[in-house]
Amino acid sequence: MKRLAGIIKQAMKAVTAYKVRSFFCLISVALGISSIAIIVAATEGAYKRAFDMVGRFGPDSLLVVGGSEESRAIGRQRKTIKLAYVEAVRQAFPTAYVVVPMTFVGDTVVSYKNKKHQTRVIGSTADYSRAWTWPVIQGSDLVEEDIKGLRNVGLIGQELSRELFGEMDPVGKYILVRRIPVQVVGVLAERGITGAGHKLDNRIVLPITTVMRKLVNETQYITAFRVRFLDQANLKAHEKELRLFLRQEMGAPDDEPDPFRIISPTAIIKFLVALSGSLIAFIGIAGIICLIVAGFVLANLFLLSVKERTKEIGIRRAIGARRRDILVQFLGESVIVTTLGGMVGFVLAIFGSRLLTYIAEFPMHFSWKAFAMGMGLSWIVGITAGMQPASRAAQTEPIEAIRE
Amino acid sequence: MPLCRMENVTKTYHLGNQAVEALRGVSLEIEQGEFVAIIGASGSGKTTLMNIIGCLDVPTSGHYTLAGREVSNLTDDDLSLIRNEHIGFVFQSFYLIHYATVFENVLLPTLYAHRGTDEATKRASGLLELVGLKERAKFKPNQLSGGEQQRVAIARALINDPELVLADEPTGQLDSKTATEIMKILAGMNDEGKTVAIITHDASIASYARRTIRMEDGLIV
8 A cells, every 4th residue: 555655656746747748638638528527517407407497397287288389380379279178177187186277478568657578478367376386476476356357467577577667566566568557466486597498587477367358358269278287197198188188179180280289397308408419419529539539649648758768667667666566657647647637627617617608598517426427537538548658668678778 | 605696597688580698607606795896898798697686687597596585487576576675776877766856766665665664764864864965855866966866876776775786887977086986885885794796897996896707708707
């Protein structure tokens, strides 16, 4: 042990003595490791965000949106979901503890005094907060009487609140939604953006009856509805059943695609992972190439160094170093350099990911995993690339090396 | 029992298809406490002889015992250990590790030693004092003169307290005044009982030794 510690100490001295060699090896390893660490952080970030979103969406929830996949793609949201289905679903699925309709009106201008902001209007039933797992942090939620009475009351999102009221408390104030005066009764918690980049905090939530009758003059159709199941484990089965049930209700012919879409937690995860996937793949390939190049740089510089240090190896052998002592020293030098490279790479990765988050709002999450992965890889590079030069050094014959 | 005992040792090198007989049957004994000079022209086989005495190489045939131990068929690791414990080397070009301090260079053999190294630092200071370089302990080798570097090498050769000090042209790169100083240190070591063997082609250097072994064409003459 003492011998090993002594040899490693010699290796450290050599690393600091051969500065140029160490520097180039260190930098090339650092670049590779930093991109790998960024990937790990980005993957973790994407998953973390996906699970956060699923958590907010509700892991036991399905969202049914009107209009087929194609009509959505060409930008025409056909109305296909009737309010009546909501009650039918509630009857047909005994484990569905929440079945709530929602109607959506985009690009609506709301104003408070002389301030205006373009927002989206959501029509909801009572207990919006519970149905959408979205806390009301000021004031109170919509209640049953608001819905029945078609009252002009609303909940507003954080962004809308900031735009119209600034630092003021909006609860109790009246705002105009397309010339209809609405009293703000509550403010929703901050929620950020969706995977697709929609700002969730720019919205106003009104009783669904108020929206349908007073705002869009609609009696039958709604935009979407949400179902939450008590038996979360059967969510996949419920999704299938719900599809068949709705096709039947709508009387969709067998050869036609679904005139609606069901959004599930797994669909959200898939979408987010696919979104991060391309960037991760790109940085990943770059990182692996960097590491391979770093390995070659290191192997070559070390081989040169071994040749240059033949006499040093010879004298060490003459005074009693065994072949494996020499091997350990040179392998040690290589691993020390790559370990330092790995650490520098990790620091670079932290700065690099700040930049990525800043320019592309890319979710990043650094944990011990990214660090462990970086360290592990830098050791692998150190050992594999350092092995050949080190065994070349160990094979040096002392009488050859110290020949005058 | 002699410290070194060679019986009819030969050494043949192969250069391509050509066999070169560097030693052609050498028998030799060196007693404990002797001061021997091995002298000869280049190509006489004196370097090969030194390599075998120093366990840097093994004979092609014949027997060599060092401190009572047959060396001819030992493994590479065993040879390393023997060099470490029984032999102190001094070379013409000093061969100090340039990125280590004087003190660390003196300590280097203890790194590869099996026996305890607890007193090593104390002994290293003592040896540096002996060769007159105590104040230079923290210097790097390239901050020293040639003579000083060779004195560091001598201290390094003595750190594991070997039975035999083997010096290969120890004064080859030094001026005559410095050479005299180095030879006086080696002679002083011998006076204190250390066995010393020097390899040289210089008769005036060889004259410090009590016995001269002359090599010619792979044989002792």
